[in-house]
Structure formats: C-alpha cells, structure tokens
Amino acid sequence: DQQVKQNSPSLSVQEGRISILNCDYTNSMFDYFLWYKKYPAEGPTFLISISSIKDKNEDGRFTVFLNKSAKHLSLHIVPSQPGDSAVYFCAASFGFGNEKLTFGTGTRLTIIP
Amino acid sequence: GAVVSQHPSRVICKSGTSVKIECRSLDFQATTMFWYRQFPKQSLMLMATSNEGSKATYEQGVEKDKFLINHASLTLSTLTVTSAHPEDSSFYICSATSPYGYTFGSGTRLTVV
Numbered sequence: 001d002q003q004v005k006q007n008s009p010s011l012s013v014q015e016g017r018i019s020i021l022n023c024d025y026t027n028s029m030f031d032y033f034l035w036y037k038k039y040p041a042e043g044p045t046f047l048i049s050i051s052s053i054k055d056k057n058e059d060g061r062f063t064v065f066l067n068k069s070a071k072h073l074s075l076h077i078v079p080s081q082p083g084d085s086a087v088y089f090c091a092a093s094f095g096f097g098n099e100k101l102t103f104g105t106g107t108r109l110t111i112i113p
Numbered sequence: 114g115a116v117v118s119q120h121p122s123r124v125i126c127k128s129g130t131s132v133k134i135e136c137r138s139l140d141f142q143a144t145t146m147f148w149y150r151q152f153p154k155q156s157l158m159l160m161a162t163s164n165e166g167s168k169a170t171y172e173q174g175v176e177k178d179k180f181l182i183n184h185a186s187l188t189l190s191t192l193t194v195t196s197a198h199p200e201d202s203s204f205y206i207c208s209a210t211s212p213y214g215y216t217f218g219s220g221t222r223l224t225v226v
Contacts, residue, residue, distance in 0.1 A: 002156075034215065043119070043206050043217035044157070089157065097210055100147055103157040 003027050004092050006104040014112050019077040021107050023090035026071065030092035034101070035064060035075045037086045044089060048075070051096070077109075085111045115141050115211030119218025126197055126225055134192045134221045136207030142187035143209035148180075151204045151220075160205075163190045197225040 004025045013019045021035075031052035036044035050057040050064045050073070057064050063076040077084055087108050091101040116139040126132050136146055144165045149157040161182050162170045169182035179201075181193040190209075194201055202225045207218040 036217075041123075041204065041220060041222055043117075043208075043219045046214060046216075049214065096214075100159050100162055101157075101208070101215060102159070103149075105156045106154075 001026075002105065003030075004090060004102050004104040006088075006090060006107045008107050009105070010108040010110070012110045012112055013080045015082060016079045019075075019080045019084065019109055019111070021075040021077075021088050021090075021109065023073045023075075023104050024071060025073075025092050027092070028068075028071065029094055030102075032093045032096045032099070033064070033066060033073050034091045034093075035062070036089045036091060036103075037084075038089060038106075039086055047088075080111045082111045082113055085109060115139075115209075115213045115216045117143075117207060117209050117211075117216045117218040119207050119221060121221060122219060123222040124224070126223070128198055128225055129196055131193055131195045132197055132223060134194075134205055134207075134223075136190045136192070136209070136218050138188045138209050138211065138216075141209075141211045143190075143211070144187060145210055146184060146190040147208040148182060148190075148192050149206045149208065151206065157206060160192075194223065197223070199225045201225050 034049040035047045038044045048062045066073045090104040093099040118137045146163040148160045151157045160175045163184040165184045171177045184190040206220040
C-alpha cells in the first residue's frame with residue numbers, strides 16, 4: 001500500500017521556467033513533509049520541508065505548498081536550472097524527530113538548456 | 114551541518130556470504146537510525162528502525178534474521194546481510210536524525226554474484 005505517491009514518473013522543463021512536482025498522500029495522520037533530491041548511487045539530499053500547521057514554506061528557489069484537505073503537496077522550483085536535473089522524492093512522517101520517513105515513488109526532473 | 118558516513122560505498126560478494134554495512138554519525142549522537150533499501154527506479158523503502166542499546170524494529174516483510182542490525186553506540190549502526198543472494202542486490206541507505214533534521218548516508222551498492 002503506497003501511502004505517498006508521485007504520479008508523474010518524469011518531467012521535462014525548459015531552463016529558466018518553473019518546475020512543479022506533485023505528491024499525494026493517503027494517511028491524514030502524516031504531519032511533516034519533506035522533499036529530497038537524489039542522484040543515482042548517492043544518498044538523498046534534503047531540499048525543503050513543511051509541517052502540517054503551515055500551507056507554504058519558501059527557501060530560495062524552492063517553495064513547498066501543502067493542501068491538507070486534498071492531501072496534496074507540491075514543490076515549485078523557479079527558475080529551473082540544469083543542475084536541478086535529478087530524481088525528486090517527497091516524504092512524509094508522523095512528526096519530526098525520531099520518526100520514520102515514508103517516501104514517494106519519485107519524479108525524474110530533466111531541465112532542458 | 115550534520116554528517117552521516119556510510120561504508121562501504123559499493124561491495125560485490127559471492128552468494129551465500131555475509132556483508133556488513135556501517136553507518137556513523139560523525140558530529141552528533143544518533144539514538145535512532147533508519148535503514149532503507151532502494152531497488153532500481155523504485156522508491157526508498159524503510160527496512161528497519163535501529164535504536165541504540167535495544168533491538169531494531171523491522172518493517173513488515175523484512176526478515177530480521179537475514180538483515181541483522183546492531184546499534185551498539187550513539188554514533189554507529191551496522192546492517193549485516195547474512196547469506197546474501199542475488200535478489201538482495203540493491204542500494205542500501207542509512208539515515209539518522211540530527212539537530213538539523215534527517216541526514217542520509219551516501220549509500221551502499223550491494224551486488225551479490
């Protein structure tokens with residue numbers, strides 16, 4: 001049972017444009033969400049997170065939006081850069097701290113120069 | 114920031130042998146560490162939660178006698194794949210909760226031949 005899903009396995013975006021990656025979850029008890037960037041044969045790199053008490057969090061080019069009623073979150077990257085090409089995973093947990101992460105299925109983002 | 118060191122980065126072993134993977138928190142103490150496995154083009158799946166000084170908690174479907182986890186100190190957790198078989202070939206990643214959030218190791222590519 002995949003509790004966290006990313007329905008787009010891949011996404012291509014022109015350099016300079018906005019990249020929007022989507023993530024849906026089924027368990028309403030999740031209250032902390034994170035986005036990671038990952039290259040093959042490497043560990044995930046943390047990008048940005050959001051707790052369920054917020055609906056938006058911004059850090060530089062990265063913004064995460066959370067819609068609790070729809071159980072949906074999205075990551076916006078603007079402007080997109082060639083170095084952003086990677087696989088992006090969303091993850092959810094029941095709180096922050098020593099709680100396990102449940103990862104989404106991943107979206108491969110390709111930035112076209 | 115916090116660093117989690119994972120070794121080896123890649124290992125090839127013969128079927129039937131055992132392999133140990135180490136995960137160290139270098140500049141913080143980790144009472145809890147997590148072990149994930151990622152098959153090609155798939156999500157990161159949690160295998161077990163490792164707690165210092167106590168037995169690990171395994172996810173459903175993960176054989177605890179095959180994947181031995183030891184968390185003997187606040188900075189070291191080990192995963193031993195016993196009697197490895199080709200189907201155990203995968204990418205294994207550890208994670209720990211640091212003051213800065215979830216920090217991941219660089220992963221271990223295990224190939225069983």
